[in-house]
Amino acid sequence: MSDLRELYQEVILDHNRSPRNFGFLKDADCRADGHNPLCGDRLAIAAKIVDGVVADLRFEGSGCAISKASASLMTEAVKGKTVDEFHRLFERFRGLVTDENVSVNDAALGKLAVFAGVRDYPARVKCAILAWHTLRSAFDETQEIVSTE
Amino acid sequence: MSVAQRTVTVDRSSFDIRYIRKQFPVLAQTVRGKPLVYLDNAATTQKPQVVIDTLSRYYTAENANIHRGVYELSQNATRAYEDARSKIAAFLNAAEPAEIVFTRNATEGINLVAQTFGRSKVGAGDEVVISEMEHHSNIVPWQLLCEEKGARLRVVPINDDGELMLEELSSLLGPRTKLVSIVHMSNSLGTVNPVRQVVELAHKLDIPVLIDGSQAAYHMSVDVRELDCDFYVVTGHKLYGPTGIGALYGRRRLLDAMPPYQGGGDMISSVTFEQTTYNELPHKFEAGTPHIAGAIGLGAAVDFIAEVGFGAIAAHECQLLEYATAALSRVPGLRLIGTAREKASILSFVLDGVHPHDVGTVVDTEGVAIRTGHHCTQPVMDRFGVPATARASLAMYNTTDEVDHLVMALAKVREVFA
Numbered sequence: 001m002s003d004l005r006e007l008y009q010e011v012i013l014d015h016n017r018s019p020r021n022f023g024f025l026k027d028a029d030c031r032a033d034g035h036n037p038l039c040g041d042r043l044a045i046a047a048k049i050v051d052g053v054v055a056d057l058r059f060e061g062s063g064c065a066i067s068k069a070s071a072s073l074m075t076e077a078v079k080g081k082t083v084d085e086f087h088r089l090f091e092r093f094r095g096l097v098t099d100e101n102v103s104v105n106d107a108a109l110g111k112l113a114v115f116a117g118v119r120d121y122p123a124r125v126k127c128a129i130l131a132w133h134t135l136r137s138a139f140d141e142t143q144e145i146v147s148t149e
Numbered sequence: 150m151s152v153a154q155r156t157v158t159v160d161r162s163s164f165d166i167r168y169i170r171k172q173f174p175v176l177a178q179t180v181r182g183k184p185l186v187y188l189d190n191a192a193t194t195q196k197p198q199v200v201i202d203t204l205s206r207y208y209t210a211e212n213a214n215i216h217r218g219v220y221e222l223s224q225n226a227t228r229a230y231e232d233a234r235s236k237i238a239a240f241l242n243a244a245e246p247a248e249i250v251f252t253r254n255a256t257e258g259i260n261l262v263a264q265t266f267g268r269s270k271v272g273a274g275d276e277v278v279i280s281e282m283e284h285h286s287n288i289v290p291w292q293l294l295c296e297e298k299g300a301r302l303r304v305v306p307i308n309d310d311g312e313l314m315l316e317e318l319s320s321l322l323g324p325r326t327k328l329v330s331i332v333h334m335s336n337s338l339g340t341v342n343p344v345r346q347v348v349e350l351a352h353k354l355d356i357p358v359l360i361d362g363s364q365a366a367y368h369m370s371v372d373v374r375e376l377d378c379d380f381y382v383v384t385g386h387k388l389y390g391p392t393g394i395g396a397l398y399g400r401r402r403l404l405d406a407m408p409p410y411q412g413g414g415d416m417i418s419s420v421t422f423e424q425t426t427y428n429e430l431p432h433k434f435e436a437g438t439p440h441i442a443g444a445i446g447l448g449a450a451v452d453f454i455a456e457v458g459f460g461a462i463a464a465h466e467c468q469l470l471e472y473a474t475a476a477l478s479r480v481p482g483l484r485l486i487g488t489a490r491e492k493a494s495i496l497s498f499v500l501d502g503v504h505p506h507d508v509g510t511v512v513d514t515e516g517v518a519i520r521t522g523h524h525c526t527q528p529v530m531d532r533f534g535v536p537a538t539a540r541a542s543l544a545m546y547n548t549t550d551e552v553d554h555l556v557m558a559l560a561k562v563r564e565v566f567a
Contacts, residue, residue, distance in 0.1 A: 003181070004514050008565050016566075038522050039506045040536030062536055064322075064506035065566070068245060 006117035007063065007124070016065035021075035025058040034061075034146040036133030041067040041127055045134045052082050059131065066115075066124050071131035073102075073112055082138050090132050097128045164461035170546045172453075183363030183516030186551045190334045191364060191542035192520050194389045196450070200279050203449040204391060207442045212240040215441055216365045216415055216432075230441050234431070237396045240451040241381060242372040247430040248334050248404065250397040251444050255363040256286035258382035258397035259330070261434065262359055263290035265407040266380075271327045273299035278329045280305040281532055282338055285525040287330055287361045294460055307532065311338035311487040315346060322354055330359045333365035337524040337540065338487030339470075339495030347378050357403065363387055367544065368466060368493045370459040373398050381508065385443060388545075390450030394443030396416055397434075404405075411436040462545045466494050469543050477541075480559050486538050497524075497538040500559070503566045505539040512564055513560035519555070 028046035035042050041063030043080075048056040057075045062147075078086050092109055095102040097118040104116040118128045126148040134146045170176055175195045178185050187195060207229075213222040215230050231246070238246040252258045267290075271277060277291045281304050295302045303326075304319045311485045313331075322329070328349045334341045348358045357379035362371055366383045380403070385394035399407075409416055409427055413436035418426040427433045454462070473496055477483055482501030500508055509521035520540045523530045532535060541555055 004511060004565060007510070013566065037527070040504070040523060040530070041506075042536070062504075064504035066507070124506075124510060127506065 003120065006046055006089050008123055009114045009117065011111060011114045012065060012069040015069035017074040017103050019059075019068050021058045021072065021079070022060065022061060023058050025056060028056075028058075030138040030141060032065040032134045032142070032146060033140035034130045034137075035065075036067075036126055036130055036146070036147055038149050039064060039127065041068055041130055041135050043067065043071055045131065045138055049083065049139055052084075054057075054078050054081055054083065054086065057135075061128070064124075064127050066118065066127040070115065071129045074131050074135065077110060077112055078127065078135070086135065086139065090136055095131060097125050105129070151531075156205040157247070165458070166465070166546070166548060169457065170314065170548075172199070173546050174198060174201070175236045176546060180283070180516040181514055183514075185514075186554045188541040188543065188547065188551065188555060189506060190367075190544035190547075191322070191387075191521045191524075191540065193386045193546050193547070194367060196391070197389055197453050199453055200390060200446050200449045204442050205512055207445055209309075212442070219415045220560065221282045226296055226441060229445045229448075230439075234443040234450040236382075236451050238398075240371075240455070241366075241383070241396075242374050243398050244374065244401070248398055248401050250399065250404070250431045250434040251438070251439055252382075252395045252397050253393055254386070254395040255382040255384040256395075257362060258363065258380075258384075258395055259286055259359065260290045260514070261283075261397060261410045262380050262399070262407075263294045265410050265434075266357075266403065267291075267294045267328070268298075269406075269408055271295070271298050271300050274325060275300040275302050275327045276321075276323070277301075278305065278326055280318075280331055280336045280342075281307045282311065282313070282335045282340060282526065282529055283332055284336055284361065284363070284489065285334060285527070289529070291330060291494050301325075304528075305331075307338075307340075307529075310489050311335065311340045312349075312489045312491075313340070313342050315350070318347065320349055322356060323464050324354070326351075326354065327380075329356055330361070331358065332361040332363075333371070334493055334495075335367065335487065335526070335527050335529075336364050336495065336542075337491040337497055337526040337538065338489065339497070340487060341369075341491040341493050341513050342487040344378065344521070345376055352377065357400075365493075368453070369374075369408040369463055379403055381410060385447040388447065389451050389453060390447035391439045391440070391443045394447050396447075399562055401430065404434070409436075410434050413437045437505045457545065463493075465545060466543055466547075467526075468495070469547060469549065469552065470494055473543065473555075476552055476556050477559075480556060481563070486533050486535065495540065496542070497540045499535050500562060503562055505537040507566070508562050511562045512555065515554065515558035517555050517558045530563070 025046035029049045031046040043061035046061045059071045104113045137146045173195045213226040235246045263548040288417040303321045359380035360378045381398040416436040486497040505521035
């Protein structure tokens with residue numbers, strides 16, 4: 001069971017059950033949709049930006065525990081940060097879930113370190129990074145539905 | 150629950166599950182320290198040693214290109230390849246081997262019909278009829294054809310049990326209908342369709358019928374003449390055979406009238422820059438060097454199935470399906486998707502509050518292999534209002550112990566997500 005507990009840590013299960021910042025954001029400055037059709041994860045993310053800072057960030061959608069928890073923890077981590085800081089965090093997070101050599105003790109990652117367990121489940125990496133790619137697409141205004149498959 | 154079968158007598162005494170399992174070397178492994186419980190047969194089946202040995206022997210001692218050499222090795226390979234074709238013809242009870250075209254898989258078989266029969270027979274304002282439960286391989290080729298020709302795709306709905314609504318099919322057939330293409334057994338619902346009746350209804354209006362037998366062909370014996378269908382597709386890797394090989398059965402009269410599919414070597418009779426004439430059936434539809442080893446391996450696979458016998462296989466799987474359906478129905482929060490009266494070997498389900506993807510990951514840690522996702526049937530998922538399902542699919546080597554394992558693994562899912 002310890003293997004599984006590495007992936008489905010309590011924090012992740014909690015955010016899956018009660019996702020933070022879940023809901024529709026009126027007056028958003030940017031939005032994007034993410035959809036992984038093969039596994040059925042679907043996210044819509046919206047952000048409000050004031051003076052380069054992410055003032056509000058919400059998401060809606062349905063999907064597996066990993067994708068929901070990742071979106072929830074992402075909104076907590078990114079709210080109040082600048083768009084540039086998001087881009088740096090994006091790279092760190094991507095490194096965390098794909099590269100064994102990335103340290104989980106990276107202070108900048110904070111609670112996001114719980115996703116380190118995803119490394120042992122390569123099929124779930126796309127679930128963990130869907131929200132991140134979707135938010136990046138919202139900031140970049142690519143206007144296309146994001147998929148991480 | 151009943152499974153259509155040609156033979157009525159069942160010699161259960163000859164079905165030795167331990168002997169059967171020993172024939173499949175893959176089953177003897179462990180996954181994350183637990184014995185493998187392989188329940189994803191609808192995705193692909195495992196291979197018996199005799200098929201593996203056939204492939205190995207072919208490449209070790211028998212390999213040569215076919216249809217062209219005068220030397221012994223080539224003649225032997227040609228005979229083995231054509232013998233395999235005869236075996237498939239016998240397996241499906243086609244009138245003659247020339248009505249069996251080797252393809253890469255069932256998807257290619259359907260595309261072949263769409264691009265040759267379809268392109269020549271379907272015009273603007275014409276209609277093609279499929280069902281709501283089709284696999285994408287029996288949807289997209291027709292969408293492409295209809296788009297190209299300005300034709301219409303009509304869809305027969307299914308009811309809440311995942312059964313085809315025959316009355317609706319009748320109302321969809323008309324003078325503009327050029328083809329009905331229907332799945333024999335649904336890969337996501339397990340429903341076995343009344344294809345004999347579908348053919349009867351269609352033939353009353355002279356409409357030809359293609360049947361997708363990808364799932365049906367390894368669970369029950371198929372007799373294309375008894376079904377009276379015009380086309381029937383199967384795929385080798387689901388028939389306990391190699392990947393990369395499949396077969397299309399086509400009624401001679403229709404195949405003769407169809408233009409070629411791919412151009413190249415072997416499908417021609419003579420080539421000049423002024424004019425090229427085509428080879429006779431079935432070679433007209435087999436351009437280039439085929440998957441020779443694959444065909445011969447598939448021949449060995451259908452021999453193996455015939456030896457075990459569909460009477461015994463179907464009886465074993467039917468019992469297993471009943472056992473598994475009862476066991477899964479007792480799992481709290483589990484809802485079965487696909488509850489047709491006529492069903493075989495497939496159990497799709499959703500678990501309250503847990504996404505199928507998470508179900509699959511957790512049971513994998515117990516060595517249980519099931520599939521999660523939309524199973525290439527997104528319309529079915531939409532119909533039942535679910536993003537995906539978890540699917541356990543049975544084959545001849547599965548046991549009630551393995552079903553118990555799945556149930557135990559599902560209890561673990563509950564634990565993790567409590």
